[in-house]
Amino acid sequence: MRLTTGLIFLFFLSCGCAYGSGVSTTIWQVKKSTHFIIYYQEASSDYINEVIDRSENYYNTITEKLGFNRYEEFWTWYKRAKIYLFKNREEYQRVTSQPGWSGSHSRVFSHEVYTYVGMENFFSIVLPHELGHIIFREFIGYGRRLPLWVDEGVATFCEKGDARDGIIMTRAIAKTCFFMDLNEIGEINRANLLMPDIFYAEATSVTGFLLTFGNDKFADFCRRLRDLPEEQSWEAALFAAYKFTSFEDLNDKWIRFLFTYK
Ligand SMILES: [Zn+2]
Numbered sequence: 001m002r003l004t005t006g007l008i009f010l011f012f013l014s015c016g017c018a019y020g021s022g023v024s025t026t027i028w029q030v031k032k033s034t035h036f037i038i039y040y041q042e043a044s045s046d047y048i049n050e051v052i053d054r055s056e057n058y059y060n061t062i063t064e065k066l067g068f069n070r071y072e073e074f075w076t077w078y079k080r081a082k083i084y085l086f087k088n089r090e091e092y093q094r095v096t097s098q099p100g101w102s103g104s105h106s107r108v109f110s111h112e113v114y115t116y117v118g119m120e121n122f123f124s125i126v127l128p129h130e131l132g133h134i135i136f137r138e139f140i141g142y143g144r145r146l147p148l149w150v151d152e153g154v155a156t157f158c159e160k161g162d163a164r165d166g167i168i169m170t171r172a173i174a175k176t177c178f179f180m181d182l183n184e185i186g187e188i189n190r191a192n193l194l195m196p197d198i199f200y201a202e203a204t205s206v207t208g209f210l211l212t213f214g215n216d217k218f219a220d221f222c223r224r225l226r227d228l229p230e231e232q233s234w235e236a237a238l239f240a241a242y243k244f245t246s247f248e249d250l251n252d253k254w255i256r257f258l259f260t261y262k
Contacts, residue, residue: 141225
């Protein structure tokens with residue numbers, strides 16, 4: 001049930017509050033890599049090297065899985081992402097004023113991830129999930145409002161680089177009264193997210209379904225999202241890239257996919 005635990009965790013993670021005081025950079029040691037700057041207080045060089053290696057690996061696999069690495073002419077990582085590693089959980093919560101349950105949070109727009117050295121699940125779930133958010137939004141832009149399931153489906157897909165767990169779980173959910181079709185999950189936001197396990201599984205499975213058409217198609221969808229005139233609905237990019245005739249058409253094909261997936 002690792003997925004379930006992770007999904008509940010991510011629900012809380014995604015609700016992390018922003019704080020306005022900023023973090024002084026004078027108390028930090030710094031190590032830079034191609035796409036990242038690691039700020040840390042007290043940590044072994046082995047740990048920092050692992051953070052850098054994992055971050056660069058996730059950067060490469062996520063951009064490749066989503067098809068973004070083929071669009072070099074406009075795919076620019078305009079500034080390095082910053083990962084702040086506090087020396088322990090108490091220091092992290094004291095400085096960032098995060099609630100007691102919080103072990104990490106991120107600011108997508110400014111490419112920042114905040115956590116502490118040795119945080120549980122950081123390498124396996126938190127880091128790829130947050131980088132998924134940052135990379136996706138870096139590619140499509142920050143102004144476009146999307147249903148929550150689109151952003152979270154992509155980020156959760158990035159945790160493992162596939163949607164298998166989410167698809168299998170959604171297939172089981174689809175046999176129960178708890179299943180939400182695309183119109184219903186489109187109504188879910190952070191304020192009314194009552195069943196995070198179901199929401200995240202379904203969102204991941206839709207991303208997995210879209211990626212069965214190939215990552216170049218997915219990147220095309222994202223490119224169209226980025227270039228879409230503000231007054232047009234986001235579905236216009238989806239329909240143009242995938243040739244779905246309607247939202248109901250996508251919904252029907254997604255559900256059929258769930259029951260034919262092997
Ligand atoms: Zn998220």
